[in-house]
Amino acid sequence: MIVPSNLLPSWLAVLLSEKFFNACIIHEEERKNEKNIYCLDCCISLCPHCFDPHQSHRLLKIRRYVYQDVIKLSDAAKLIDCALVQSYTSNGAKVVFLNQRQLPKNYRSHGKVCITCDRNLQDAYLYCSLSCKIDHVIKKGGLSQYLRECNSMAPPDPNSDDGLRTPNSVLEPAGSVTSVRTSSGSGGYGELGCMSLACTATTEIVRKKRSSLLRAACRPVISPVSEISAGRKKGTPHRAPLH
Secondary structure, three states: OOOOHHHOOHHHHHHHHOOOOOEOOOOOOOOOOEOOEEEOOOOEEEOHHHOHHHOOOOEEEOEEEOOEEEEEHHHHOOOEOOOOEOOEEEOOEEEEEOOOOOOOOOOOOOOOEOOOOOOEOOOOOOEOOHHHHHHHHHHHOOOHHHEOOOOOOOOOOOOOOOOOOOOHHHOOOOOOOOOOOOOOOOOOOOOOOOHHHHHHHHHHHHHHHHHHHHHHHHOOOOOHHHHHHHHOOOOOOOOOOOO
16 A cells, blocks of 8 residues: 555555455354455454354455455445546456556556556556555545545345456456457456457367367277287298198
């Protein structure tokens, strides 16, 4: 997190600094014990087994996209003004990153970039994450006018598996592929959207596997006796004696 925590409301400071998807210490023996729910009232992260005592609280489902923490844009907009924050499409839902992501070595910015961290963006946006916007608006005067009053939130399904980890290798800069929509790709709203490359590679692999299986199925079956006969060398012919 970029912004000093003393300049933020407690629920937001903890949300941006919390380490989600770690195993819950209380329920370490249980299956599906990753902490992927955030309680806005208690300012703590929860696993699905911690869910019941907090059902009446305002709960926020944390998701994963390219190994980073994201939240649904519709949820974030209830808490803070998300205008000009670039969104992505993951599993059919618009999401935004909570924090800025570390730029790779030798990263080259070009065109439109994030005001805070210089990450490439599409033209319609100024920030790559919520923390980047928060950092910028605090420097420009204050955060209070961007916060939203949210008295209730629909409780998330604690057992749903909609926070898939998307490999970085399937992502490319914006503009490399047009209007590609998949379960975890950018559908015209993100800088990254090249799932078609991964799909093409996967299709090619499947095609090769099918071809090899077909060749194996069509290969004639040779019995052990035939193999022995085929491998036996002919000797010198001997004629019967003449009487």
